[in-house]
Amino acid sequence: xxxxxxxxxxxxxxxxxxxxxxxxxxxxxxxxxxxxxxxxxxxxxxxxxxxxxxxxxxxxxxxxxxxxxxxxxxxxxxxxxxxxxxxxxxxxxxxxxxxxxxxxxxxxxxxxxxxxxxxxxxxxxx
Amino acid sequence: xxxxxxxxxxxxxxxxxxxxxxxxxxxxxxxxxxxxxxxxxxxxxxxxxxxxxxxxxxxxxxxxxxxxxxxxxxxxxxxxxxxxxxxxxxxxxxxxxxxxxxxxxxxxxxxxxxxxxxxxxxxxxx
Numbered sequence: 001x002x003x004x005x006x007x008x009x010x011x012x013x014x015x016x017x018x019x020x021x022x023x024x025x026x027x028x029x030x031x032x033x034x035x036x037x038x039x040x041x042x043x044x045x046x047x048x049x050x051x052x053x054x055x056x057x058x059x060x061x062x063x064x065x066x067x068x069x070x071x072x073x074x075x076x077x078x079x080x081x082x083x084x085x086x087x088x089x090x091x092x093x094x095x096x097x098x099x100x101x102x103x104x105x106x107x108x109x110x111x112x113x114x115x116x117x118x119x120x121x122x123x124x125x126x
Numbered sequence: 127x128x129x130x131x132x133x134x135x136x137x138x139x140x141x142x143x144x145x146x147x148x149x150x151x152x153x154x155x156x157x158x159x160x161x162x163x164x165x166x167x168x169x170x171x172x173x174x175x176x177x178x179x180x181x182x183x184x185x186x187x188x189x190x191x192x193x194x195x196x197x198x199x200x201x202x203x204x205x206x207x208x209x210x211x212x213x214x215x216x217x218x219x220x221x222x223x224x225x226x227x228x229x230x231x232x233x234x235x236x237x238x239x240x241x242x243x244x245x246x247x248x249x250x251x252x
Contacts, residue, residue, distance in 0.1 A: 003213075005142055005176040005207065007232045009135075014232075016142045050131040072155055081131065106133045 003027050006036045012044040012113055013037065014106070018051045022057065026062045033066055038072050043072050044113035050081030050108060060095035067099040076116045080109035130155050132162045138170040138239055139163065140232070145175045152188045159192055163199045170239035171196050174232060176207030186221035193225040202227065202242045206235035 002025065007014040013036055022028065033045060046061065049055075067077035078101045082090075090097065101116065105110035128151065133140040139162055159171060173189065175181075193203035204227045208216075212225065216223065227242065229235035 002199045003177055004144065005174060007140075007142070007207075008177075008206060009172060009232060009236075014133075014140075016133070016144070018130060018142070047135060051129055051134075080132075106135060109133075 004032070006032055006042050008042070009046075009119070011042060012046055012110065013020055013040065013042045014046045014048070015053070016048045020027075021059055021062055023058075026058070030062065030066055030069065034069050034073065037075050038071060043075050043117040045075055045077045046106065046109050046113060047077065047079045048109075049079060049086070050083065050105075052086060053083060055086045055089055055095075057093060058118070059089065060093070060097060063100055064098045070114045071099065075112060078103050078109040078112050078116075080104065080106050132158055134162070134166050134168070138172055138236065139166065139168045140174070142174045146180075147185055147188055148198070149184075153182070154215045156192055156195065160195050160199065161198055163201050167252065169201050169243045171201055172232065172235050172239060173203065173205045174207045174235075175200060175205060175212070176188070176209065178212060179209060181212045181215050181221075183212075183219060183221055186219070186223060188214065189226055190224045197225065202239060204235040204238050205228055206230065206232055206240075211252070249250045 004015060004017060012083060015033065035046065038044065059116065063079055070077045079097065080103045099113055103112045130141060130143060139159065139226045141159065148218065162168065163171065171192065184212045189205055208228060227238055229238045
């Protein structure tokens with residue numbers, strides 16, 4: 001079971017990270033998410049990391065990378081479910097999660113994605 | 127990372143199984159799902175097994191157990207994303223997944239849950 005499933009939920013994709021993201025798995029995940037955005041014409045990606053208890057600079061970079069790649073394809077990325085200890089570690093390590101929006105849980109993350117993608121639509125209408 | 131996250135999405139709970147369900151993890155998952163149904167007053171559970179490539183009688187029993195326990199708490203269970211090989215194995219092993227509804231993917235599973243829980247509401251109104 002070495003594949004992280006990407007679930008399609010309406011206009012958004014949902015990814016739950018439950019395993020350690022070592023090199024190959026992380027690169028595969030990046031490629032699969034970008035592929036799924038294109039294939040499903042998705043406007044947002046929700047990444048749940050509530051099962052992740054240890055974060056390092058590699059994991060932080062992967063999340064930033066996914067957000068940057070998604071943005072090029074006109075999709076926003078929201079990371080949800082971060083454990084308090086992970087938030088503390090991220091700040092102490094000086095990892096800013098550049099370009100990544102965060103929300104407390106999946107429901108709030110969905111709301112954020114909806115508002116972000118709606119305002120994008122409104123802007124592009126101008 | 128030895129905990130399978132249970133995501134709340136409106137009235138439903140979403141669980142993605144990405145790791146091998148050995149004994150303790152499976153029992154914890156049962157307990158956590160039942161706890162989450164009670165806590166969130168959920169009316170449905172969606173279990174995604176698209177990352178599961180090997181199924182055995184233990185896994186089949188766990189899914190049936192979760193469905194039976196959820197039903198006692200007035201919640202329906204839908205298993206989605208089953209790989210073709212898993213479906214073949216289940217039938218060849220003679221495992222019926224008793225009491226478990228299935229759907230092709232998360233979106234169809236959500237629809238099924240909505241229709242199941244709506245018709246339950248309608249029945250209880252009579």
